[in-house]
Amino acid sequence: MFAFIVRRIIQSIIVMLVISLVGFSIQHHIGDPVRDLVGERVTPAEREEIRDRLGLNDPFYIQYFRFVKKACKGDLGLSFFYKKPALAVIISKAPATLELVIVTSIILIIVSIPSGIYCAIYPKRLFSRFAMAFSTIGVAIPVFLTAIALIYLFGVELNWLPSFGRGETVKIGGWWETGFLTWDGLKHLVLPSISLSSIMLPLFIRLIRAEMMEVLETEYIQFAWAKGLHRERVWFIHAFKNTLLPVITVFGVQLGIMFAFTILTETVFQWQGMGFMFLEAVERSDTSLLVAYLVVVGVIFVLVNTIVDIIYGIVNPMVRIAGTK
Amino acid sequence: MRAWNRFKNSYLLYSFKHDPIAIISSVVLSILIAISLLAPVVAPYNTYDTSTFDIMDAETPPSWMEKGTKDFILGTDIQGRCLLSTMIYGLRVSLIIGCGAVLLQAFIGILMGLFSGYLGGKLDSFLMRITDIQFSIPYLIVAIFASAIFKLAFGVGRYEELAVPLLIIIIGLSHWPIYARTVRASVLGEKKKEYVEAARVIGLSHWPIMYRHILPNTMTSVLVISTIQVAEAVMSEAALSFLGLGMPITKPSLGSLIRSGFEYIFSGSWWITFFPGVLLIIFILVILLLGDWLRDVLNPKLYKG
């Protein structure tokens, strides 16, 4: 088990290095640190001098090492637009995205697990058929359309829920701006998180249903029935645990995809999170911020994937015990 | 002639004729493809020709509403172009990018999968490592990053000029891992079969074996994922355009239309977003439904009857 964890961690470090290399190459070729530092109006001579001073004329690999060293210390360069360290900007925007992702995950779990299980146990009932039809069509609807539809329905026509921004936020711990603590903030969270969850919901319902149906056909479930166990026990203890294992892995991967789609959702709702920041950075040609975002998101992905793999290894007894042999 | 007879009697055709969803989907899809390819003929106006529209016509509602005119059946967009025509041209752009991207992905992915699976060894481990890395990052993020970087590198103007080929490249380069994985799995399965050994015994070298023998047998799985990938490519393009990283407003695709219409929802011009949105959904839906049907039909597990 321990060897397994170590191997996974080494793998993830390698991937992070690759991401940093890609990020650095981009910054090297496209970015202009001189402009970031002193603006546009410098003479070519001054430019050269600054370039030398910043070490921009050194060989590629030296600059790369410097980049990695600085990154490990948390210095990912300066944002041209914000005139602040890029990492600081990202961190200030992170709570918005994180809260959105958290609420979306909660919605996903609460809705998809019971629905998936219900559809697997009673496939012919009306709700099940409806849920399956919804998932088939749902996959074809891009998230931004769902978001726009929701905004139009609840924001414009019915005017029940707000459709812009985060509303009132409260600062906790000095830097985390949360929308959880105000009624207004919570109201603002509703539409964006529903939109974001609408991408994954069809997938998860189908997945859980398919896995559960497969498990219900196995011999050990037959045996559980033959032992005369109560229905609920067979479904929720025997069947569910086996269904859960592959679902955990998929959820981990989907968490990463959710981050990708926050870019789309935040755009529609003008949600001041990392995704929105990214797009603004593109429009403003703020290369350092862009690269910093790439590196941060890359690291997050790798971390999430690694953690999911490790959790899976712990939860699945076959992997856990086999790893020690 | 024999091939035609075989097709006529095949399980594929039988299953198709008996599946109403498959029939409806393919009919709708054919109509959409035909309309988009015949855009210059079918569309009421040529939206790329700036002389045909006038910004004073902007935001005209559809013809059945008050203030709508018969000239513009579905109304106009924010630049005064006929919405219907723009949608048709936009569909064409989406179709071209979708198919182009899939061809590119398939080409890269199949080559990678073929070499990796057949030659094995260190090459396999290395290529699979790369595939795994790219696989662990969602397609859309790679595409978004790539397009952001291209946009910064080329500058906005040039980027817009080269939008179509660039988008094909971007989406193609971000989505190939699934082809590589699928083909490799298929190749690994085929490698063990006897006809491969027989071919080697005859003295064929690697390339003919890969190309003429193994490759055709992997085509089933490639075909199945291709339909889904086309839908994915179209959705990715729509997403990129919606974010402003895709097709520009001068040569809009359905995604950019939705983007431009979004801001006007609050002022009441809902049709600019609604109609392109509906068209996009229908288009993607029929592709996915056909893909689902194809997957059910080609799935060997069904042949135990």
Added chain:
Amino acid sequence: MGHLLEVKDLEVKFALRFGDLTAIDGASFTLDKREKLGLVGESGAGKSVTGFAIINLLSKPGYISGGKILFEGEELNKLSDEEIRKIRGNRISMIFQDPMMTLNPVLTICTQMVETVLAHQNVSKADAIGLAIEKLKKVYIPSPEKRLYQYPHECSGGMRQRIVIAIAMLTNPALIIADEPSTALDVTIQAGIMDLLLELCETEDMGLILITHDLAVVSQVTEKIAVMYAGKIVETGRTEDIINNPQHPYTKGLIKAIPGTLEAGSRLNQIPGMMPTLTDIPPGCAFHPRCTFSRTICETEAPILISVNDRNQMIACHVLGRHL
């Protein structure tokens, strides 16, 4: 008097899209306390389906379309879901073929044993664990206290089947239905498992229905045999009678086909043809196309079980069946 189990004219059908298929067409047999019955036949004859039907565990398209199943006087097929749940695993236990697939891979053996006890008896968890250990000892599992907390994949095949048997015995059932219990195991382990079953039936006062295609095993373990063919019982009787003096043409063919009775080098005796699948069962007697004795009546009328001697041996055959 009352038999432990009485199956009368059991009919099982599969409801499929293009019509109902008959899997079991009127099966009847009885089992008394502590009796061991062998249900014998080829794959597809309907033996396992019969076993499942008894405890109403048929998989989806299957359903009981007729007949009665009486257990200790109660009609099993008329019980509600909750009532039959109380009988399954409690008064009637079932053992399946492949112990690796029977045990849930993600739960410990302890969980899978204790839950069986707790589902039927109102005891504490500690008592249940004690009971589990006691039964594990009865099936000769060494260090049962340690085994209890392991997972199924940590045990060998033979050990897993013993654990399954222990689970079946936890509630001291009156009847065990064993569906090919040793088929999935190595030949060397098979004998051990069958011996164990035999011993337990004696010591624990249990009846046994052994479902198998292996005549050799059946001849050593059971006292009565019912031979099934294409969903019908074609012969019943005492084990020694059926093995040494088979009356039905099919059973005769089966016994002759056992390799052990031949000299080395000679050809194996086969019954020509194959048993029909559910969809092509011929009219009249299902065996008639392959039968050397068949006459015209065999092609139209299905025979019923009739006694053929005074030793309670019954066969379903127009030609060879004679009233006493």
